[in-house]
Amino acid sequence: xxxxxxxxxRLARKTRSSSGRLRVALIGPVALLxxxxxxxxxxxxxxxxxxxxxxxxxxxxxxxxxxxxxxxFLSTLLRTIYAFCIAAALGIPLGIMLGASRQLxxxxxxxxxxxxxxxxxxxxxxxxxxxGIGDLAKIAVAAFGAWLVIFFNVAYGxxxxxxxxxxxxRVMGATPGRVFRDVMFYESLPQTFVGLRLGVSYALVxxxxxxxxxxxxxxxxRRIIDSQIVYDLQQMYATILAAGAMGYGCNLLFLGLERWLxxxxxx
Numbered sequence: 510x511x512x513x514x515x516x517x518x519r520l521a522r523k524t525r526s527s528s529g530r531l532r533v534a535l536i537g538p539v540a541l542l543x544x545x546x547x548x549x550x551x552x553x554x555x556x557x558x559x560x561x562x563x564x565x566x567x568x569x570x571x572x573x574x575x576x577x578x579x580x581x582f583l584s585t586l587l588r589t590i591y592a593f594c595i596a597a598a599l600g601i602p603l604g605i606m607l608g609a610s611r612q613l614x615x616x617x618x619x620x621x622x623x624x625x626x627x628x629x630x631x632x633x634x635x636x637x638x639x640x641g642i643g644d645l646a647k648i649a650v651a652a653f654g655a656w657l658v659i660f661f662n663v664a665y666g667x668x669x670x671x672x673x674x675x676x677x678x679r680v681m682g683a684t685p686g687r688v689f690r691d692v693m694f695y696e697s698l699p700q701t702f703v704g705l706r707l708g709v710s711y712a713l714v715x716x717x718x719x720x721x722x723x724x725x726x727x728x729x730x731r732r733i734i735d736s737q738i739v740y741d742l743q744q745m746y747a748t749i750l751a752a753g754a755m756g757y758g759c760n761l762l763f764l765g766l767e768r769w770l771x772x773x774x775x776x
Contacts, residue, residue, distance in 0.1 A: 542562050545559075545562040546561070546562050546563075549561050549562065557742075558742070559742070559746075560742045560743045560746060564743055565743050565746045565747050565750070566747075566750075568743040568744055568746075568747045569747035569750055569751065572744065572747055572748075573751075577732075578732065578747070578748065578751060580727065581727050581728055581729050581731070581732045581748075582729060582751055582755065584727045584728045584729075585713075585716055585717060585720065585728045585729040585730070585752070585755065586755060588644060588647055588648055588651070588716045588720075588728065589651070589709065589712050589713045589716050589755075589759075591648050591652075592647075592648045592649075592651035592652040592655060592712040592715070592716060593651075593652075593655055593708060593709045593712045595648070595652040595656070596651075596652045596653075596654075596655035596656035596658075596659050596708055596712065597655075597659055597705060597708065599656055599660075600655075600656045600657075600658075600659030600660040600663060600704070600708070601659065601663055601701065603660055603663075604659065604660045604661070604662070604663025604664040604666075604667065604701075604704075605663055605664075605667055605694065605697070607660070607664045607667075608663060608664035608665065608666065608667025608668045608693075608697065609667055609693065611668060614664055614668060621657065621660070621661055621664075624657055625657045625658070625661055629650055629651070629653060629654030629711070629715045630650075630715065630718055632650055632653065632654075633646075633650060633719070633722070633723065636649050636650040636653075637723065642723060642724045643724075646719070646723060647715075647716055647719035647720065647723055647725070648716075650715060650719060651711075651712040651713075651715040651716045651719065652712065654711050654712065654715050655708035655709065655711045655712040655715075656708075658704055658707045658708045658711050659701075659704040659705060659707075659708040660704075661704065662700050662701060662703050662704025662707065663697060663700070663701050663704055665700055666696070666697030666698070666699065666700025666701050666703075666704075667693055667694075667696075667697040669700070678692045698770070698771045699767070699771055702763060702766070702767040702770075702771060705763055706759075706760055706763045706764070706767075709759045709760075709763065710756055710759065710760065713752075713755065713756050713759065714756075716728070716730070717729055717730040717733075717752055718730060721733065721734045729748055729751060729752045729755075732744070732748045733745055733748045733749060733752075736748060
C-alpha cells in the first residue's frame with residue numbers, strides 16, 4: 510500500500526506541476542488577446558486597420574474548417590519541410606566535417622559568415638534566374654538560407670566540444686575516430702539542435718516571403734497578400750496567426766526532440 514501511495518503521490522505532483530506550467534504558459538496568449546481587445550474597443554488603433562480579436566479567431570476557425578486556409582497551410586508547411594530537410598541533410602555532415610578541423614574552418618570562415626549575413630531574400634533574383642518561377646526556386650532559396658544557419662551551428666558545436674572529455678577519452682586510449690564519434694559528435698548535439706530550430710524557423714520565414722513576392726497560386730504568404738489587396742483584414746490577421754502557429758509548433762517539436770535525445774546536456 511505504501512508503494513502504491515507513493516506512486517499516486519508522484520503522479521499527483523506531476524499532474525499539479527503540468528497544470529501549473531500550462532497556466533503559466535497561457536498567461537502570454539491571454540494577455541495578448543486582452544491587449545488586442547482593449548486596443549480595438551478603445552480605438553487606440555482604427556478598426557479599419559485592426560479587426561476585433563474574436564472576429565479574427567472566428568474567421569480563423571471557419572477558414573480552417575470549411576475554407577481554403579487548411580490547403581494553403583499545408584502547402585506552406587510542405588515547402589518548409591522540403592527546404593528544411595535539404596538544409597539539414599547537407600548542413601549537418603558538412604558542419605561536422607568542417608568543425609572537426611579548425612584550420613579548414615578558418616580557411617572558409619569569411620565565406621560562411623559573409624553568406625550567413627546576407628539576407629536570403631536578397632538572393633531571390635539569382636535563384637529565379639537559376640530555377641525559374643515556381644516551387645523549386647522558393648524551396649531552393651529557403652534551403653540555402655536554412656543550410657547556412659544549420660551548417661554554422663553544427664561546425665561551432667563540434668569545435669567547442671568540451672576539451673576535458675576529449676582529453677579524458679584520449680588518455681584512455683581512444684582513437685581519433687572514436688573520440689570524434691563518441692565524444693565530439695555527442696558534445697555537438699545541443700548546438701546542432703539550436704541550429705535545427707533556427708533553421709526551420711528561417712526556412713518558414715523565407716518560404717512565406719517567397720510566396721508573397723514570387724509567383725505563387727497558394728500558400729500562407731500568397732493568402733496574406735491577397736487578403737491585404739482586397740482589404741479583408743480579418744482573413745489577413747487570421748492567416749498571420751496561422752503562420753505564427755506553424756512556426757511555434759515547429760519550434761516546440763524540436764524542443765521536445767532535443768529534451769528527449771539530448772537529455773544529458775549540461776551534465
